[in-house]
Amino acid sequence: MSQPVRIGLIGCGGISRAHVRAMLSLGAEEIRVVATCDVEQSLAEERARDAGAEVAVTDWRAVVERKDIDAVDICLPHDLHAEVAITAAQAGKHIFVEKPIATTLGDGWAMVRAARDASVVLMTAFVERFEAENWRTKQLLDEGWLGTPILAQVDHLQNVFIPPGHWARERKRLGGGAIASAGCHRIDLLRWFIGEVEWVSAETFYNPDRMEGEIAGVVNMQFTTGAIANLSISWMSPYRAFYRKLWLEGTEGCIHNWNGLHIFSRKKPEWSEGFVKLEVEPVDPFAAELRHFIECIREGKQPLTSGEEAVRTQAVAIAANESEQTGCRVRPADLLARAMEEVP
Template identity: 45%
Template sequence: KLLCIRIDHNQNVIMPEGHWIRSRQRLGGGVLIGSGIHRVDLLRWFGGEVKKVANFWVKQPERMEGEIAVVMNALFESGCIGEVTALWAVRKAPWYEGVWVYGTSGSVYRINGLFWDSPDGYVKVDVPEADSFTEELRHFGHCIINGQKPLTNGEEAKRSLEVVLAAYRSAETGQVVELPMQ
């Protein structure tokens, strides 16, 4: 049974004055909708449907109108909890992605490789490297040719967007927001 899922995304995004990413209206927000939405989608892929969200953010208006740092906490229908932490303000640090999945029978994490909690301790799992964009396009083309539904289809993307919009409402109101939103 899943207990907790944590996903981190850290970049140092500095865009020139007038760039569309600096505009909250044009981007739709900040780091959460710009990059975090993909992590929300992954969070949902592991944990299932989100029941509630609580979100906190940091803004730096001289850098961009939207948020530059966000911590979104989620409660899943299964009872599992999850967190997405996304930053576009990590100075002098490499682009960093981390995924941790904890369950009653063990855990798996991905930081500079994939590791799982074996009886002998954490063991690195050899996974072939792949270009995610190439594989995404290959999968999409395969679905078109074979009349299949993509792994992440419009309905799934809409559910992830609803989680992000609920997180924005939570940050703005200071309240936990239940899904589906009214």
């Protein structure tokens, strides 16, 4: 039987709670937190208690250097992802890192290179790819029920109040604003469903009392296939009318997720009269993504949400920010090529 994957959890704030809950649900024979770390000692201790870890420290280097861990789970502010991940890779540790992979494409690409050089797994926690409705949508697309994708609309409407002094208020630490920070989930999903994005243009809304980066934005995308998509994101939505809409149209059918996953397809008589609601078994997406991480370590596989995938997704988000600043359409591949050249 395989040994459990031994984890060093670095960053014990908000999202780390969901990670620990998911690890506990997978069981100690699969995954075990050995050490926790946070600059706030009390948070490191709290999460160690939750996870049943014996070690709680404030210095992440002390975790990365430990011989009794196989992997790190990085739940840190975005500007710290790269340094910790690269140091972990150099110490031979596998890496599970929260999204977005980094604040710059150069940093993201350096993480990919470091993981490759050390032959360790680098997985980004794009948890939406592991949600049951999104798995089912991808399956239906791959089976051809929608034909060729033509148009997609996605949104992310939330009211995120970031306390004064918190790192996420700073544009540099967040790597932009709401688009790069949370919109990246939706962009990643669209890339998974449709393919690479050729062109991006964006408009944004700022509220400096709440955060430095944009707090709302609309991003238009054209894919290399010719398909088009729109992302609307707001972190100051007073009422969450529809938190995360998905509307996806192809040449043969259409899917939406309003009050459950619904399909219309000309290719199947039962689905061709109108929208039909599909039964989808719910899963804990945090547990599903961690199970995938464990599998990739054990089988030496590239994760579905590999570091490279995450850098490609971030290139679209960063292109959106460049577009809102310059008023021009931006090609993410050009930004990525520039970043790759900068990292030897």
